[in-house]
Amino acid sequence: xxxxADRLGAPRALTxxxxxxxxxxxxxxxxxxxxxxxxxxxxxxxxxxxxxxxTALKSDRQVFAWPLVWIPSPLVWKNFPDAIAFFxxxxxxxxxxxxxxxxxxxxxxxxxxxxxxxxxVRWRGRDVLFMLAVATLMIPYQVTMVPLFITFSKFxxxxxxxxxxxxxxxxxxxxxxxxxxxxxxIPNDLIDAxxxxxxxxxxxxxxxxxxLAKPALFTIALFQFLNxxxxxxxxxxxxxxxxxxxxxxxxxxxxxxxxxxxxxxMAASVMLTGPIVILFFFTQRTFIQGITMTGLKG
Amino acid sequence: xxVSSVGSSVLSRAKTFGxxxxxxxxxxxxxxxxxxxxxxxxAFTGWPILSSLYYSFTQYSVxxxxxxxxxxxxxxxFVHDDVFRRALYNxxxxxxxxxxxxxVSAITVAMLLNQKIRGQPxxxxxxxxxxxxxxxxxxxLWMWLMNPQLGLVNxxxxxxxxxxxxxxxxxxxxxxxxxxxxxxxxxxxxxxIYLASLQDVPQDxxxxxxxxxxxxxxxxxxxxLPMISPxxxxxxxxxxxxxxxxxxxPYIMSAGDGRPAQSLMFYxxxxxxxxxxxxxxxxxxxxxxxxxxxxxxxTLLVFRSSSxxxxxxxx
Numbered sequence: 020x021x022x023x024a025d026r027l028g029a030p031r032a033l034t035x036x037x038x039x040x041x042x043x044x045x046x047x048x049x050x051x052x053x054x055x056x057x058x059x060x061x062x063x064x065x066x067x068x069x070x071x072x073x074t075a076l077k078s079d080r081q082v083f084a085w086p087l088v089w090i091p092s093p094l095v096w097k098n099f100p101d102a103i104a105f106f107x108x109x110x111x112x113x114x115x116x117x118x119x120x121x122x123x124x125x126x127x128x129x130x131x132x133x134x135x136x137x138x139x140v141r142w143r144g145r146d147v148l149f150m151l152a153v154a155t156l157m158i159p160y161q162v163t164m165v166p167l168f169i170t171f172s173k174f175x176x177x178x179x180x181x182x183x184x185x186x187x188x189x190x191x192x193x194x195x196x197x198x199x200x201x202x203x204x205i206p207n208d209l210i211d212a213x214x215x216x217x218x219x220x221x222x223x224x225x226x227x228x229x230x231l232a233k234p235a236l237f238t239i240a241l242f243q244f245l246n247x248x249x250x251x252x253x254x255x256x257x258x259x260x261x262x263x264x265x266x267x268x269x270x271x272x273x274x275x276x277x278x279x280x281x282x283x284x285m286a287a288s289v290m291l292t293g294p295i296v297i298l299f300f301f302t303q304r305t306f307i308q309g310i311t312m313t314g315l316k317g
Numbered sequence: 318x319x320v321s322s323v324g325s326s327v328l329s330r331a332k333t334f335g336x337x338x339x340x341x342x343x344x345x346x347x348x349x350x351x352x353x354x355x356x357x358x359x360a361f362t363g364w365p366i367l368s369s370l371y372y373s374f375t376q377y378s379v380x381x382x383x384x385x386x387x388x389x390x391x392x393x394x395f396v397h398d399d400v401f402r403r404a405l406y407n408x409x410x411x412x413x414x415x416x417x418x419x420x421v422s423a424i425t426v427a428m429l430l431n432q433k434i435r436g437q438p439x440x441x442x443x444x445x446x447x448x449x450x451x452x453x454x455x456x457x458l459w460m461w462l463m464n465p466q467l468g469l470v471n472x473x474x475x476x477x478x479x480x481x482x483x484x485x486x487x488x489x490x491x492x493x494x495x496x497x498x499x500x501x502x503x504x505x506x507x508x509x510i511y512l513a514s515l516q517d518v519p520q521d522x523x524x525x526x527x528x529x530x531x532x533x534x535x536x537x538x539x540x541x542l543p544m545i546s547p548x549x550x551x552x553x554x555x556x557x558x559x560x561x562x563x564x565x566x567p568y569i570m571s572a573g574d575g576r577p578a579q580s581l582m583f584y585x586x587x588x589x590x591x592x593x594x595x596x597x598x599x600x601x602x603x604x605x606x607x608x609x610x611x612x613x614x615x616t617l618l619v620f621r622s623s624s625x626x627x628x629x630x631x632x
Binding site: 049050053054056057060061064065066067068070071074082083085086087129132133135136137140141142143144145148151152155157158159160161162163164165166167168169170172186188189190195220224245248249251252256266267268270271274275281284285288291292295296299303306307310311 | 336340343344346347348349350351353354355356357358360361362364365366368369372377379426429430432433434440441442443444445446447449450451452453454457458459461462466467469472502505506509510512513554558561562564565568569572585588592593598601602604605606608609612613616
């Protein structure tokens with residue numbers, strides 16, 4: 020029947036084949052259009068990274084050359100060890116790694132305990148506590164910053180790493196929120212079965228919930244590590260001894276003293292950013308999952 | 318153990334608390350597990366908020382005892398302190414520009430990414446990468462990129478569009494826009510969130526809209542945007558709060574003092590300087606509370622308006 024309609028010269032017969040072809044063309048156009056916009060955008064997004072590395076490898080002459088040099092020649096790898104010589108990079112790296120590791124341990128232990136309480140123990144008032152936790156996310160940190168400093172200085176903790184580490188052992192609203200959402204997905208039957216077998220909460224927590232929650236705990240660890248690694252304000256306020264600085268702080272002071280040594284500044288930035296990017300490539304899925312969970316289950 | 322004997326004697330009194338033995342047991346366990354957070358809330362949030370309020374009515378330099386001055390700090394702030402007004406203006410200016418631009422950009426990119434194209438994960442990674450760069454490195458990198466004479470931004474503007482780029486960070490009129498531009502590089506975090514929520518929008522709705530004969534813009538307006546409006550709501554609030562609090566980037570770019578010509582003196586920077594450079598802790602606390610109130614009002618306004626534009630798909 021359709022063949023007859025075609026032969027009669029009717030424009031675009033309503034055959035399934037034609038409709039599918041039209042849909043395919045439309046889809047093809049949409050895909051092409053998307054790539055047309057996404058590709059240049061992606062190039063623009065990558066450009067600063069490229070420029071950072073390119074500058075880091077330039078000689079003095081080429082950094083300030085005009086027109087701009089895109090690919091330096093020669094490749095001055097020496098900028099990297101030179102930059103490190105200008106400020107105690109390895110020392111700061113060790114300091115930062117130490118603080119970050121401690122904070123991660125604190126965050127994972129405390130937040131999982133609290134999340135367990137909010138998700139797996141049925142008690143009156145737990146939802147109130149949860150909403151309170153979420154509400155505190157909206158308080159600007161400046162409000163608590165000054166009194167905390169005053170308190171810490173009364174304890175004599177200013178100038179040590181303690182103010183940067185200890186708070187993470189007392190939970191953080193954001194991570195508790197994430198973990199609580201995750202714990203709630205653990206089937207209740209599992210927990211009930213354990214309870215019937217006479218397991219107490221600590222045992223359920225340690226032997227059932229924690230092992231199942233490894234992906235979520237890993238996410239928390241990753242985010243806490245990233246937060247502490249890149250934290251600038253905390254070290255700025257509490258660290259006075261330059262031997263105790265973190266990499267972020269060190270880089271800032273380096274820049275203040277050597278403002279025009281761009282190639283060395285870029286080299287230092289590359290070394291500061293590099294580990295995180297590498298870490299990210301190994302843990303991409305965890306990262307992305309964590310970010311999405313924050314935005315969606317609100 | 319002493320704990321369990323205390324515990325069992327408490328449990329036997331359960332009835333007096335108006336709940337069953339089981340309820341009381343669960344309550345105690347719940348409190349125990351949550352205790353780090355409860356302690357933390359009291360010690361690191363509750364108590365500091367209250368003392369911050371107290372200090373805001375005092376003059377306190379940590380070196381000497383605090384002196385009660387009533388509303389003097391607040392009066393000085395609004396009447397005498399030019400830096401305060403400048404700082405408030407700068408932060409608000411930045412927030413007003415960046416929040417909407419950031420959200421629109423992020424949603425647009427997310428919608429482009431949502432087209433079921435090959436390479437979507439690669440694009441997503443590329444857009445997300447800048448989020449990982451530490452603030453310090455980020456600021457220094459962009460200072461170099463936006464260098465008026467030698468920076469990549471201005472030279473590309475000239476090579477590609479024959480536009481003479483502005484002085485960016487060096488120019489008081491452009492410095493905040495420079496911060497906006499730099500912050501736009503890090504919208505990847507929001508893009509990831511929007512992308513996930515876009516993927517949750519049921520295809521049936523689009524199909525139904527197509528049957529009704531809507532074009533692409535209409536289906537965005539009537540299907541996509543309403544369905545992701547809760548997420549927009551969330552990112553709007555967090556973006557607003559984050560923008561008003563912004564500290565590290567302007568601090569580093571302006572070498573700590575808001576140069577050029579105070580154009581980068583953001584609110585949090587002024588607060589920091591008052592507290593840790595001038596040792597006016599009381600004054601800094603009053604600034605913090607003003608910020609808090611502003612954030613609360615802003616959040617409340619968004620909440621109020623949300624009933625009109627946020628659509629919860631519910632079941």
